[in-house]
Amino acid sequence: MSSSVPLTAETSANHRSSPWIWLLPILAILVALWLGYRQFAGQGPEVIVVFEDAAGVEAKKTLVRYKDVTVGRVEALEISDDLQNVIATIRLNKNFGSQLHDDTRFWVVQPRVTLTEVSGLDTLVSGTYIGIDPGADGEPRTSYAALTKPPAYQSSSNGTAFKLVTNAVGRLDIGTPITFKQITVGELVDYNLTSSNAQVEFTAFINAPFDKLIQKNTRFWNASGIQFDINSSGVTADFDTIASIWAGSVTFETPLTLDGGRAAAPNDRFVLYDSRNAIDAPDLGRRLYYQMNFDGSLRGLNRGASIEFRGIRVGTVADVQVKVDPDTLEVTLPVLASIEPGRLGLSEDSGIDPETLIKRMVDRGLQAQLKTGSLITGTLYVELAETGRSATLVDAEPYPLFPTAPNQFDEITRGLTNLVDKVQNIPVDQISDEVLAAISAVRKLVESPSIQGAVNSASDTLKNIDKLTGTLSDDIAPITRSTEAAIVQANKALKALENAANGSQNWLGDQSPIVVQSSRLMREISDTARAVRDLVDYLERNPSSVIFGQ
Amino acid sequence: MKFFALIFAILLVASCASGPAIDTRYTLSAPPAKSLSSSQVARKVIIAPVLLPSELKRSSIVVKRSNGEMAIDDDLRWAGSLDDQIARLLALHLENNLGNTLVVTEQSTAASDADFSITVDINRFEPVEFERVELDASWTVVTLGDQRKVASGRSSHQLQADGSVSDAIKKMSDAVGKLAEDLAIEIR
Structure with a gap:
């Protein structure tokens, strides 16, 4: 009895694999793809940041932090072609990538100890990291230049920045506090030369809400050290705060104005005076010559x-x-x-x-x-x-x-x-001589025998005329009367002239009021001159008496 | 610091403060004047402004030191100008010496119609250490009408004082009296 078994079919049945066997690799590939996608999708943008110095920064290790939260990592470090800078490639988290702007700032956070500030000590434990201020304005860029030191304020800080212009940095520095009534309300965050290189322009950051105190007419001055003032009321020593004695400080005041004042705008320029007293000194603004x-x-x-x-x-x-x-x-x-x-x-x-x-x-x-x-x-x-x-x-x-x-x-x-000059030019001698001569001449004229003879002759003539009129016709009578009246008038005039001459003698005499008053006036002037001379002489010998009295 | 400033201010104010000042001034002592009616006046003489050396033209009394130095003490001051005082004192002394002569200074309103004018130039007139008073003066007497010089001369007198200021001032007054006597002799 025989039986047939289909070998091919059996063989075929032995080589047929289960379709589920491909499931695992497929799953593995999908997982790998998913992981790869997740990795890719979870990455933020990559930016290039150029540092002048990157001490403590390491590739694949140094983190980028914002408000102590890790938002990225340094992927690679390389030196620039000119060997001047360090170029860091930074990968930011996906959810932080959209926060980049044109004014985004990077800096290395290290331990910093200055007279006015101690910061970054946490990096002694955590290691150096890179700080980031995302900024607020402009489109994001692919490369940024890092700050050489941490910014004093960030875009998220509440406050306002102003510009203060002065002649020299002096004892001021970045971080110098700005006080108002001995309360620290801000600090100097930066300084640079002005465009003309003639002055220094500080950036002052005033924290909110104190930035509302700054108005167009606010006056800033350097309150560093101790200021001594010696005046008539004694000696006064003034300083702002204890810290300002060695570390310096800037303070300000806003004087009352008739118009109530106008609020200052961000980045408005103000003069930074050397002292409170210097506010009354020349301004640094525009000048006309x-x-x-x-x-x-x-x-x-x-x-x-x-x-x-x-x-x-x-x-x-x-x-x-x-x-x-x-x-x-x-x-x-x-x-x-x-x-x-x-x-x-x-x-x-x-x-x-x-x-x-x-x-x-x-x-x-x-x-x-x-x-x-x-x-x-x-x-x-x-x-x-x-x-x-x-x-x-x-x-x-x-x-x-x-x-x-x-x-x-x-x-x-x-x-x-x-x-x-006018008094000196008056010819007093000449005038007096002429007046005296005139008086003398008039007197001589009046007393002259010829005048007396003339008057007598005139009298005789009148008598003759009178006799003549008696014999003349009535037509001549009016003429005769007129002539007689004229002679009477002439006599009166001569009398008046004589009286005037006598009067002149009276007011020019030694005891005349004019002469007496003039003499007394000259005496007073002489006494005054002597008093002035005494005063000058005394002041020469005692100049301090002007201040302290006799 | 405010405390020290306050102390300094108090000291400053205290240094400036002073009590009410009593200002003592000196004047040459004049003799009593005689009354002279117009009927008694036989002639009239005027004293022209007295000329002082420049070092004496000041309100402070100038004292000569024994070593020749001239000291000006601002606490010793004349009540009026020294030349005026000398002129008035001379007039009074002369009037007392001359009897029926009216002697006035040129400032006087009665200075007109004078017969004579006396000009006095003081060469030296100061106390020496308040122990001695020296007066040296040149003088000229002229008639007022025709300006004729009647007499001229120079008088020097030294009077001892007791070292006090008041006595030295009195001796200065006496020295002017001596000068008046010299003049009276010439005019009489």
Whole structure:
């Protein structure tokens, strides 16, 4: 009995594999793809950050942190081609990648110990990391230049930054606190030279809500160290805070104004004065320069002397020189005046051209006048006086000529000199001689025998005429009466002339009121001169008596 | 620091403070004047402004030291100008010496119609250490009408004082009296 078994079929059945066997590799591939996708999808953007120095930064190890949360990692480090910088490739987390902006900042966080700040000590334990300030403005970039030191404030900080301009850094530094009534309200966060390299511009960051204290007219000054002030009320020593004595500080005040003040805008520029007292010193803002030519001596007028308008300082004497014309030998004393329009209430954003305004004021009588600032030291200052006399601002090179007026002392002196000259020019001797001669002549004339004879002759003539009239017709009678009346008038005139001559003698006599009063006046002037001489003599020997009395 | 400033201010104010000042001034002592009616006046003489050396033209009393130095003591001051005092004192002394002569200073309103004018130039007139007073003066007497010089001369007197200021001032007054006597002899 035989049986047939299909070998092929059996063999075929033995080689057929189960379809499930492919499931595992497929799953593995899917998982790998899924993991790869997840890895790719979870990655944020990659940015290039250029550091000047990357001390402590390591590839694949150094983290990027924002508010102590890891938001990325340094993937690679390489040196730039010029060997000046370190180029770090940083991979940020996906969810942080969208936070990058044009003003995003990176910096290395290391331990920092300064006079005013201790920071980054946590990196002693955790290791160096890279800080990031995502910023707020602009499109993201693929490469950034890192800061050399941590920023004082970040884009998320509450506060406002302002610019402070001063002549030199001095004892100030980044991190110097800004105080208000001894409360620290901000700090200096950066400084740079101005575009002209003539001054230093600090960036000051004022924390909220104190930044609302800053107005357009706020005045900042350097409150570093101790300031001693000796004046008539004694000695005062002033300092802001204990820390400010060695570390320095900046403080500010906002004076009350009639318009209530206007809030300052971010990055507004302010002058950083050297001290509180220097606020009254020359401003650092825009200045207008004029040349003023004064008559007479400028003794007591020095560089730095103030220029005032109605008692308020509006400028400074920038230079005083002597110039001699080699041809005419004419001497001029030009004074260079620096006027600060800001002190006249003409700020740059007021929309008023200060040069035009000053020109108009000159047209209406504004003139420069020297005045004595101190009787003790004899220092002079320049007053912009409203004389009421129209003048002209002359365009000249290099500076316009500002009209000047003689000072009050000069005017008095000039007036007295003119008066004395006029009095001296009166020919007193000649006048008195002539008056006396006239009186004498009149007296001689009156007492002259010839006049007496003439009068007698006239009398005889009248008698004869009288006789004649008796014999003449009635037509001649009126003529005769007129002649007689004329002679009577002539006699009266002669009498009046004699009286006048006698009167002249009376008021020119030794005891006449004029002579007595004049004599007493001269005596008073002499006594006054002597008193002045005594005073000058005493002051020469005791100059301190001006201050401390006799 | 405020405390030290306060102390300094108090010291400063205290140094400036002073009590009410009593200002003592000196004047040459004059003799009693005689009354002279117009009927008794036989002639009239005026004393022209007295000329002082420049070192004496001051309100402070100038004292000569024994070594020749001139000391100016601002605490010793004349009540009026020294030349006026000398002129008035001379006038009074002369009037007392001359009897029926009216002697006035040029400032006087009665200075007109004078017969004579006396000009006095003081060369030296100061106390020496308050122990001695020296007066040296040149003088000229002229008639007022024709300006004729009647007499001229120079007088020097030294009077001893007891070293006190008041006595030295009195001796200065006496020295002017001596000068008046010299003048009276010439005019009489």
